[in-house]
Amino acid sequence: MALIVQKYGGTSVGSIERIEAVAEKVIASKNQGHKVVVVVSAMSGETNRLMGLANEVQGQVAHGRELDVLLSTGEQVTIALLAMALQRRNCAAISTTGAQLNIRTDNKFNKARIQNIDAGLLHRSLDAGKVVVVAGFQGVDDEGNITTLGRGGSDTTAVAVAAAIKADECQIYTDVNGVYTTDPRVEPNARRLDSVTFEEMLEMASLGSKVLQIRAVEFAGKYDVPLRVLSTFSEGPGTLITLEDESMEDPLVSGIAFNRDEAQLTVKGVPDRPGVAAHILGPIADKNIEVDMIVQNVGSDGTTDFTFTVHRNDYERGMEVLENTVVELGGGEVGGDPHIVKLSLVGVGMRSHAGIASRMFTALAQEKINIRMISTSEIKISVVVDEKYLELGVRVLHEAFELDQEK
Numbered sequence: 001m002a003l004i005v006q007k008y009g010g011t012s013v014g015s016i017e018r019i020e021a022v023a024e025k026v027i028a029s030k031n032q033g034h035k036v037v038v039v040v041s042a043m044s045g046e047t048n049r050l051m052g053l054a055n056e057v058q059g060q061v062a063h064g065r066e067l068d069v070l071l072s073t074g075e076q077v078t079i080a081l082l083a084m085a086l087q088r089r090n091c092a093a094i095s096t097t098g099a100q101l102n103i104r105t106d107n108k109f110n111k112a113r114i115q116n117i118d119a120g121l122l123h124r125s126l127d128a129g130k131v132v133v134v135a136g137f138q139g140v141d142d143e144g145n146i147t148t149l150g151r152g153g154s155d156t157t158a159v160a161v162a163a164a165i166k167a168d169e170c171q172i173y174t175d176v177n178g179v180y181t182t183d184p185r186v187e188p189n190a191r192r193l194d195s196v197t198f199e200e201m202l203e204m205a206s207l208g209s210k211v212l213q214i215r216a217v218e219f220a221g222k223y224d225v226p227l228r229v230l231s232t233f234s235e236g237p238g239t240l241i242t243l244e245d246e247s248m249e250d251p252l253v254s255g256i257a258f259n260r261d262e263a264q265l266t267v268k269g270v271p272d273r274p275g276v277a278a279h280i281l282g283p284i285a286d287k288n289i290e291v292d293m294i295v296q297n298v299g300s301d302g303t304t305d306f307t308f309t310v311h312r313n314d315y316e317r318g319m320e321v322l323e324n325t326v327v328e329l330g331g332g333e334v335g336g337d338p339h340i341v342k343l344s345l346v347g348v349g350m351r352s353h354a355g356i357a358s359r360m361f362t363a364l365a366q367e368k369i370n371i372r373m374i375s376t377s378e379i380k381i382s383v384v385v386d387e388k389y390l391e392l393g394v395r396v397l398h399e400a401f402e403l404d405q406e407k
């Protein structure tokens with residue numbers, strides 16, 4: 001007998017028929033003798049729909065306490081329906097919201113972090129023979145306010161619950177049958193990976209692969225939760241997220257991630273003197289705008305150009321901040337482009353191999369894809385290119401590094 005946490009994403013619970021099918025899957029696991037906790041997302045499209053309503057009322061990108069009260073309702077619908085579907089099949093089940101389960105988070109609305117989960121509550125229901133159906137993506141802060149965990153947060157709920165009850169495995173059921181070399185919706189030749197290391201998965205998630213929320217991977221690594229990504233709709237082993245295995249021959253490049261959510265901001269012709277970077281980025285940070293890539297050109301004629309990327313939602317606000325900054329700096333011209341994307345190669349094997357970057361740049365150049373910015377770390381190389389080159393760029397790199405072939 002094993003203790004298993006299963007998480008079903010939005011598509012997997014996107015209709016009554018699908019919720020019924022999930023109930024059947026859960027019962028099959030239970031009949032194998034396992035104790036099962038199920039974490040569910042809202043029905044597909046529901047969180048976006050709720051966001052849209054909030055944007056209309058707030059007249060901007062919605063945020064704050066009331067947004068979380070609203071967004072958390074999506075998951076409240078699916079836990080109740082799944083618990084009903086289980087009960088109707090004579091399977092004892094109980095639904096619980098994040099607050100009811102006392103999933104304690106900090107008080108950062110819309111992107112709260114889980115701090116503690118009361119495992120006792122879960123164990124009591126499990127020991128009574130029930131399937132516990134937990135609402136993903138939400139918790140409660142010390143003052144009793146409902147919080148949500150950021151988009152994709154149900155993955156993190158599942159891993160945190162698995163860590164709290166020391167589950168034998170956390171299974172993330174979704175609409176693809178594992179983690180691929182890149183998003184199979186963009187590159188049909190993408191290949192499923194049998195396993196991927198935590199480190200690589202962390203990079204992929206942080207560079208834009210939405211198959212797992214980054215915090216879920218962080219949590220799983222920190223608390224040693226065996227994590228597997230599988231398909232709701234077909235059988236198969238899926239992808240296991242593993243610790244790095246010394247005996248494995250590391251592929252140079254394991255995957256390609258991309259991020260469509262970034263925008264580029266530029267200040268041209270600012271006075272080239274010490275402190276200018278701090279002067280530009282200080283006011284940006286004061287507005288809680290996160291900065292990703294940064295490039296400052298070598299100065300000439302006493303001036304320099306400074307470029308960085310932010311989340312696309314922060315583009316307009318970032319521009320406003322920069323307009324003020326150039327006035328204070330006594331020179332410079334503000335520009336920007338929200339139509340950019342970041343493409344990244346990820347692989348632990350990159351550590352020991354030079355030449356990957358030049359292979360990457362050559363492949364992009366052959367397709368006349370202009371690179372606007374570059375950044376590297378031990379196990380990744382990222383480039384910023386025009387949005388229109390996203391699909392082409394991914395396919396070209398996938399081919400250049402022969403990712404469709406088993407290594």
Ligand code: ADP
Nearest residue numbers: 009010011174175179180182183185209210211
């Ligand atoms: P869920 O609603 O089940 O949480 P998501 O849409 O959040 O599902 O995540 C699954 C999607 O992630 C897939 O449909 C796929 O398009 C996308 N994806 C992006 N990168 C990858 C990758 N490397 N491997 C597999 N899927 C990926």
Ligand code: ASP
Nearest residue numbers: 041047137151152153154
């Ligand atoms: N429903 C939430 C979202 O769409 C959480 C999740 O599905 O993981 O972001």
Ligand code: MG
Nearest residue numbers: 009152210211
């Ligand atoms: Mg998801």
